Amino acid sequence: MLVKATDMGVRRGERWIIRHVELSVDRGQLIYLIGANGAGKSTCAKAILGLLDIDEGSIDRTPALEVGYVPQRLALNPTLPLTVRRLITLTGRFPGTRIESALASVGLHRLGDPPVTTLSGGEFQRLLLARALLHRPDLLVLDEPAQGVDMAGAGVLLDLIQDIRRDLQCGVLLISHDLQAAMSTGDDVVALVPHEHDERPFGLDDPYAGAARRAAGQA
């Protein structure tokens, strides 16, 4: 077990953004975190990453857990000159061969070293993935990596993530909108329902939660 959240809740003011979330990721597992917009997927991921404090429940992490994080968006200031190789070494210094192999594993090794502003959306996401891989993570957390990437690019990304999970034997927590991919490829699917803990619940017809419950019933 790499990380395990028990009865996790995060509150902003009086409102619970997420509550009663149970989630655990094992080595080699691909766990999907799905839900509609505003269901608290990113909040949930940030809590798992330790980027924000939880107000309820607990999170257990394996000691010395190395985490790789691919954020949903990275708004780069164009005044900051960054090339491909400079960007992936932002968070640490690594030997050249390791950088090459990280770039190769996402298919960007033949790109040279252009400014990151010239990359396409899909290439940029793959670059962020390579940066996370450089740290040889035990746990990889990806926040909607396929957003803003076309269908083909999204498929490539998903295949990549599967390869990485197999090669590194790491656990993957993947935030996604793609219910179908989640059902067909995930080891487990955690569905978050927006406004579930508001006074008047209107999330009961939520398609993500409904499908996840049905799937859970079949399993």
Added chain:
Amino acid sequence: MLDDFFMRALLAGIGLAMVTGPAGCFIVWRRLAYFGETIAHSALLGVAIAVLVDLHLVIGIFFTAALVVLAMYYLERRDTLPTDTLLGLLSHGGLAVGLVLLSFFPNMRVDLQALLFGDILAVSHVDLAVIWGGGVIALGLLWWIWRPLLAATVSPDLAVVAGLKPERAQLVFGILLAAVIAAAIKIVGVLLIVALLIIPSAAVRRFAASPEQMAAGAAVVGMMAVAGGLFASATFDTPSGPSIVVTALVLFILTRLGRTLPAGGAR
């Protein structure tokens, strides 16, 4: 014509530009221009306090500026007001309190003109030693926090997950900025110090392929601006601060004229 006072001012200015180059890049990358202005404006309060308790001006300015940085660090986490409102509060609050305090001492020999616009005649041997000693320490600190600060500039979340402690780096940078601005007051003045931080970085952006190149380039352009500006100031008897900033501006415009030059990515 290289009088002793002129050499001192030139050396002080060059020592200063060595630090304002890299520090200024972070101001541009992190969009901290108003933060820099706030620290500069608080300098007048620092002067008033230095006069009151009989401290060296630069020390008084540094301590006040550092207090403003700490106040900002605290308020940003505790208060719901937007950052620019908080900065405006501290900036103009500090300026107003400083001016009111100074008005209680009508006989005080505080040369407001020199504080606002810089005065190359004012650079003493002690100032020169403070600027170079402080400059070397500042560069060392900047080197130490470079990776976490740069990572946090791109994404604080990525920096935290990689265990880089970006909050500490940001606080160190704020204090460093307070020191740089305190040291720069004599040469450039309160009103124009932020220009010396921003214009050289902006001028070299399109020629730089990496953050480190941009920082080094900004330091070089800053030194050129300081040297050119001080010569102009001595020759035409113009105030040193505005002369330096005008020189920097001319250098910036020159870099913009060469449209056919290879551009390093986004402009």
